Amino acid sequence: MNTFSSRGSVMLEFTLTAIPLIFVLISVLWLCMGMWEFHTLTEAVNATARSAAVHGAGCAGKTCATTVDTTARLLASRALGILPGMLNVTLTSTGSTVTCNPLSSCYGNSASWPSLAANLAGSTDIAVSATFQFTSPISLWSPRHGDESFNAVTLGANSRQAVVY
DSSP states (O other): OOOOOOTTHHHHHHHHHHHHHHHHHHHHHHHHHHHHHHHHHHHHHHHHHHHHHTTSGGGTTSTTOOBHHHHHHHHHHHSTTSOGGGEEEEEEOSSOEEEESSGGGGTTOOOBSSOOTTOOTTTOEEEEEEEEEEEOGGGGGSOOTTOOOOOEEEEEEEEEEEOOO
């Protein structure tokens, strides 16, 4: 007669395996979300800088002239999935530097950007830089003295373009 019973061993093994597996799957999902938001931010900043570079020196007083508002709205429309209220942006040209903390604070700003003062085609660069706080619950699962908080990681992107028009 067998005195050792293996009843419930499969359920125990599944439980001991499934809990770490679920943790790994959720961690991979949030890592993918962070990478997607970083890629989106980088592409949005590059597209905004390219757009501003072709609306620089030759657009003074013309219909192609852009403002801080149009530049901010272009960046917000390209940064899908990132709220404008969570995005901090700095627009830099030879004539001026505009800081939008958050990006939505620049909506309605009718100042010309890139600043046309000293922006000469081929001799001037403009720069767009942006940062975003990515908050992930992955850090919640790390044991730390009993407190539970979501730690934020700052994701940033920069683009420098020569004024070509």
